[in-house]
Amino acid sequence: MRAGLLVASVIPLAMLFAICMMNAFGVSGNLMSLGALDFGLIVDGAVIIVEAVMHQLGHNNKFKHVNVLHTSQMDEEVKHSASKMMNSAVFGQIIILIVYLPIFTLQGIEGKMFKPMA
Numbered sequence: 001m002r003a004g005l006l007v008a009s010v011i012p013l014a015m016l017f018a019i020c021m022m023n024a025f026g027v028s029g030n031l032m033s034l035g036a037l038d039f040g041l042i043v044d045g046a047v048i049i050v051e052a053v054m055h056q057l058g059h060n061n062k063f064k065h066v067n068v069l070h071t072s073q074m075d076e077e078v079k080h081s082a083s084k085m086m087n088s089a090v091f092g093q094i095i096i097l098i099v100y101l102p103i104f105t106l107q108g109i110e111g112k113m114f115k116p117m118a
Helices: 002-024 031-040 044-059 071-105 108-114
Strands: none
Touching: 002 044, 044 071
């Protein structure tokens, strides 16, 4: 339940951050920029890391016969499994950001139309 709430909380926080950045950079709330918010909500990283942690806790042989984990054990397992998946999540988000970079080079009508999305 906590893992689901954690991933679900990333969506409104990412939306709040995106709207704050749009306000800071003077990007209008037209249909193109508001449509790009859907693409900009990068929740893949949170989903990947939470899934890795839950998989590690559920399928690890040393926890098969343990009913309750102590806080220190839980902290260590979460840190270990999250650190293994952190590179994958970060590189996935960097790739998504790199895809948007060519949009900034557009000129004329196309630039006016698609730059708010980038």
